[in-house]
Amino acid sequence: MPHYTLDAKRLMCPMPVIRTQDKVAELKPGDILEVTCTDPGALNDIPAWCRINSHEVISSSEHKGEVVITVKVGNA
Amino acid sequence: MAPPLKSVLISMATTQRKAVALISGGLDSLLAAKAVMEQGVHVEGINFYTGFCVEGHTHAIRKKDKAKPKRNNALWVAEQLGIKLHIVDVIEEYKDIVINPSHGYGQHMNPCLDCKGFMVKKAHQWIEENGFDFIITGEVIGQRPMSQRKDTMPVIARESGAGDLLVRPLCAQHLPPTLPEQKGWLDREKLFDFSGRTRKPQMALAEQYGFEDYAQPAGGCCFLTDAHYSKKIADLWTSRGERRYELDDIMLLKVGRHIRPKKHFKLIIGREEGENNFLSGYRKMFASIKTTSHAGPLTLIDGEVSDEDIELAAQISARYSQGRTAEKVEVEFTNKEGVSKLIEVIPMPVSQLDDTWQV
Numbered sequence: 001m002p003h004y005t006l007d008a009k010r011l012m013c014p015m016p017v018i019r020t021q022d023k024v025a026e027l028k029p030g031d032i033l034e035v036t037c038t039d040p041g042a043l044n045d046i047p048a049w050c051r052i053n054s055h056e057v058i059s060s061s062e063h064k065g066e067v068v069i070t071v072k073v074g075n076a
Numbered sequence: 077m078a079p080p081l082k083s084v085l086i087s088m089a090t091t092q093r094k095a096v097a098l099i100s101g102g103l104d105s106l107l108a109a110k111a112v113m114e115q116g117v118h119v120e121g122i123n124f125y126t127g128f129c130v131e132g133h134t135h136a137i138r139k140k141d142k143a144k145p146k147r148n149n150a151l152w153v154a155e156q157l158g159i160k161l162h163i164v165d166v167i168e169e170y171k172d173i174v175i176n177p178s179h180g181y182g183q184h185m186n187p188c189l190d191c192k193g194f195m196v197k198k199a200h201q202w203i204e205e206n207g208f209d210f211i212i213t214g215e216v217i218g219q220r221p222m223s224q225r226k227d228t229m230p231v232i233a234r235e236s237g238a239g240d241l242l243v244r245p246l247c248a249q250h251l252p253p254t255l256p257e258q259k260g261w262l263d264r265e266k267l268f269d270f271s272g273r274t275r276k277p278q279m280a281l282a283e284q285y286g287f288e289d290y291a292q293p294a295g296g297c298c299f300l301t302d303a304h305y306s307k308k309i310a311d312l313w314t315s316r317g318e319r320r321y322e323l324d325d326i327m328l329l330k331v332g333r334h335i336r337p338k339k340h341f342k343l344i345i346g347r348e349e350g351e352n353n354f355l356s357g358y359r360k361m362f363a364s365i366k367t368t369s370h371a372g373p374l375t376l377i378d379g380e381v382s383d384e385d386i387e388l389a390a391q392i393s394a395r396y397s398q399g400r401t402a403e404k405v406e407v408e409f410t411n412k413e414g415v416s417k418l419i420e421v422i423p424m425p426v427s428q429l430d431d432t433w434q435v
Contacts, residue, residue: 010357012327014125014148018165041148048151053160065353 002027006035009066013041017049020071024055027073032058037067046071093261094118095243096203097212098195099161100297101149103290104214104246107281109157111245112212115262119212121161122202123150124195126170127326128299149291156287166198167323174300175319179231185306186298189228196236203241210241210256217247218272226250246270246278299330308334311435315342315379324361328376331355333396334435337388341379342435345396360412365393368418369406372397387421394423 006023008016016037023033035046040062046069047057054074061068097109099121113119154161173194177187192215199211215224229251233242240255248257248267256262270277282290299305308329313319315336328344332351336342344362346352352374355364362376365386375393377386386409394405400423410416 014123014129014150014163015165017148017151018125018163021163045148045151048148048155049161049163052151052154052158 001030001032003032003034006033008035008037008039008042010038012039013045016042017045020046021049021053024053024071024073029073029075031073033071033073035069035071037069038065040067042067042069050074092116092118093210093256094120094203094208095210095212095256096120096122096162096199096206096208097159098199098214099123099150099153100214101151101153101291102214102297103275103278103282103287104216104219105212106153106156106214106287106290107278107285108212108214108245109153109159110285110287111267111281112243112262113157113159115266117261119157119159120208121150121154121157121159122199123161123163124166124170124198125163126191126298127167127323128170128174130297130299149297152291162202164198164202166194169198170194171321174321182301184301184303185309186300188301189231191298193232193235196232196238196242200236200238200241209261210243210254211238212243212245214246215244216270216272216278217250220273243267299326305329308435311336311342315339324358328355328358332373332376335392335433336435337392337430337433338385341377341381341385341389343389343392344376344378345393346373346375359410360414363409363411365390365407365409367394367397367399367405367407369404370394370397370399370402372399372405372407387419390419390421391424392429394421395426395429397423399423 004027006019008019016039020035027033043060043062050057050071056072056074058070058072095112095117097105097119099105109119109121151161173187173190177190179189182188196211203211217224217226233239243254243256244251245267247270248264249269250271253264257264312321312325331354332347333345334342335345344355346355355374355376358376362378363381364377365375373393373396377389381389390407390409393407397405399405402423404420405423406418406420408416408418
């Protein structure tokens with residue numbers, strides 16, 4: 001399945017969510033999007049946005065100030 | 077003869093009305109959306125990001141706040157309601173509201189009436205583009221800010237273009253019936269008659285709906301209602317000789333100490349490690365100073381500076397370092413092109429730090 005990346009570093013809440021939302025709108029169900037952020041709030045906000053919009057968070061991690069969240073686009 | 081029940085149900089199912097609710101993340105918009113959902117309307121949320129929203133920026137930057145739980149309240153409210161939330165970046169369009177508000181400002185730099193009109197107008201455009209029927213806000217007559225007065229509510233409905241498609245469920249019974257009420261999409265008797273600054277009716281309704289945890293932001297959710305922040309914007313515009321800003325400007329106003337020792341330059345001094353890290357991301361846009369002989373802040377210099385200005389900036393910066401009582405402090409000055417030089421200065425004594433320099 002197609003794998004995309006999104007650089008949302010140095011953006012603060014809610015911009016990483018907005019960028020994720022806008023990118024996901026261009027993708028198809030089943031596509032994978034890996035989002036990299038530096039705002040630790042993204043660890044809560046992007047999964048929350050995914051839950052209410054029926055997308056799936058496959059993984060999330062934080063290392064040396066960088067947050068990486070992998071999203072599988074749902075049928076919303 | 078009455079139509080068969082099955083055809084009535086099919087008709088109801090096919091004509092379910094759709095509304096978009098302006099979700100700020102506070103209690104009122106939560107309740108307003110819920111009140112309409114209770115009447116069988118399909119509700120989705122919309123949240124506009126202006127750049128001035130308080131939502132956690134300083135918590136995200138400051139190291140001492142890193143352990144605090146962070147959540148975007150608008151997303152949290154949408155999740156509590158089980159609805160979709162559309163977050164819209166309006167940073168560019170919103171500049172005109174802040175710079176040229178046709179209804180003027182509130183107590184500080186807050187253009188609340190223009191702001192609400194702008195957001196309802198954007199929501200109106202959204203429902204037209206997305207096939208929704210009406211708009212919901214959590215406004216309550218008589219509650220702060222000034223956009224919620226009985227005489228200003230019709231102004232918002234009129235100037236936004238939303239007219240009678242704008243429903244304020246929490247105080248609907250004080251207002252003329254809207255189109256959704258006239259058409260029977262909403263039962264006016266099941267809407268509310270809240271007014272004034274008391275929060276008791278909202279708290280009782282929250283309990284009735286089973287909401288136990290909700291945000292109650294003190295002083296609103298917008299930096300423009302903050303006296304100190306407004307003063308910094310005014311200083312920015314005065315120093316530039318024109319009323320304009322970019323997103324980076326308004327983000328930097330949320331961070332550090334702002335000191336203007338001379339008209340033509342300002343210092344932004346990190347107050348702790350998290351702020352220093354944040355400010356370091358701007359070292360290609362601003363000249364900067366970092367103490368090297370002692371632990372100390374990173375300072376950005378906003379403005380063009382002479383050697384004499386750099387000396388003054390270094391003395392002030394050293395004042396906020398661990399070397400504030402030392403005879404000499406060494407600092408590294410770096411210009412926007414990345415060229416550095418070391419300077420030794422005497423930290424400025426508190427007595428010489430003019431109060432009028434503090435922005």
